[in-house]
Amino acid sequence: MASGVKPRVKVPKSAEAGEVVTIKTLISHKMESGQRKDKDGNVIPRSIINRFTCDFNGQNVIDVDLFPAISTNPYFEFEATIPEAGDMKFTWYDDDGSVYEESKSITVG
């Protein structure tokens, strides 16, 4: 597991049923592109998060494939429809097989 990985998400605590809300996510990750070299001229191997998904009550909101051209500390902003109260689940998949998860509940009313 890459060190110091910390997911942060910004989700409203409550919403009207059917409301479209804006979600912001950030995860601290160095996103080593595999293009850089260390001071001895050796290529630093690629180590990135290659997939990010967001689901609400098991239904998919967005599924993103990431490539090395995504900046350090990948940030995403997108919109989700909230049909009912429930949990929003965020998942990041690392190149090394690690999975980082974060969950936020949203109430309706």
Place this chain on the structure above:
Amino acid sequence: MEFTRRDTLAMGLGAAVLSMVPFRASAAVDAAVEAFTGGAEMATTGIELTAPEIAENGNTVPIAVNAPGATAIMVVAAGNPTPGVATFKFGPLSGSQSASTRIRLAGTQDVVAIAKMADGSFARAASTVKVTIGGCGG
């Protein structure tokens, strides 16, 4: 200014390398686009790509894509060592077919976004970004 035989050879070689590099890059982009669209025709309307005209730091360039009615949007950067940037797939609960993120750009280049619409058609948008400091390190 006089050119020696050695200078002339070096210049010819330099020109050959220069002309080959963009060709290789665009071939990789074409392959990526082909894999996504299957060679289908692309409309020029229906997708919006927001990117800065000038990015001081190529390490974090904010971009946003918006394509109402799309099921997926692919973003490629033609001038990067690997052209792929990200592919967004929108699920049933997505509030709008838009997203924004931050990307790396190796130098001044075109950023291209291609949307796959729900009816199977494709739309393309491109934007040129001038990069002052490249973002691929080295």
